[in-house]
Amino acid sequence: MRKELEILIEMQKRDDEISKLQVLIENLPKQLSNLKKNVATAESGLKTVKEEIENNKKEEDKLELEIRSNKDMMGKYQNQLLTIQTNKEYKALNKEVSHLEKKNEDLEDEIVELMEDQEDLRVNQQGFEDDLKSAKQELAENEQRLENEIKEVNKDMEVIRSERKELAKELPMPIVKKYATLIKNRHRKALVYNIGNTCGGCGFMIRPQVMVELHEGEKILFCESCSRIIVLNKED
Ligand SMILES: [Zn+2]
Structure with a gap:
């Protein structure tokens, strides 16, 4: 699961780039x-x-x-x-x-x-x-x-698009689909980091149990409000 999270993080980095490039384009x-x-x-x-x-x-x-x-x-x-x-x-x-x-x-x-x-x-x-x-x-x-x-x-x-495509190949199809849906519906932000004990995407409070799991970093976790993938903010 750690590997999948790392790939998702890399994909989100590409999508952040894509957002910037779209403005320029x-x-x-x-x-x-x-x-x-x-x-x-x-x-x-x-x-x-x-x-x-x-x-x-x-x-x-x-x-x-x-x-x-x-x-x-x-x-x-x-x-x-x-x-x-x-x-x-x-x-x-x-x-x-x-x-x-x-x-x-x-x-x-x-x-x-x-x-x-x-x-x-x-x-x-x-x-x-x-x-x-x-x-x-x-x-x-x-x-x-x-x-x-x-x-x-x-x-x-x-x-960047082809890099993201290559990354997606390494993930199971349901995760890719979920990610793509979030990109489409959440202003090109499928993956966010926690800010303290809140979601960095929508500010919703993360339950203590989920915070524990977030620190373990073994599962793909979703915000219970905006459904985005939440990843541990290591600088926090
Ligand atoms: Zn959220």
Whole structure:
């Protein structure tokens, strides 16, 4: 029985390792994909803001063109004013000219607004460019390391699993089954040590008779509350 206990202790050590590796196997790829996501987010933000700047510029060009054509028109009207005969015609033309003047003032205001927007957009662009630069740098600094670590932990996991499998072969099938059920149902802790006269897994009090047997170390003992295998804590 001592031999079986020793094997169970070794198996639990492997399962403790497996728990640690599982955390890494879950987290490392997440870290890597987050770094890649940061680059993609900055890239798409930069693309959007560049498009906005371009649209803003196009709109400004369009308004500039409109102002120029209004000015051309005003020039023509002003020439016509010189040759006009009737008061009525003069008034009508003059009204046209002031209408165009007013329109150009509004267009100028719109352009000023567009230019202010443009300034904000440039600030945003700079922000995304900075983000992109640091996201790319962070990815470059960590990508290879994370990929290596991911390979490494997967390899370690394989080794440890096969070690545990080999250990299990040395135990009777019912004990292996019991152990496996506990691993599955007790947060990967099938075997625990006593803490004083309590179970190290759930804190349940161990009866004096069981404590005696625990010290003898001849039997596989189970906690009467959580069913885990209890082994004597030699440092206690
Ligand atoms: Zn317990």
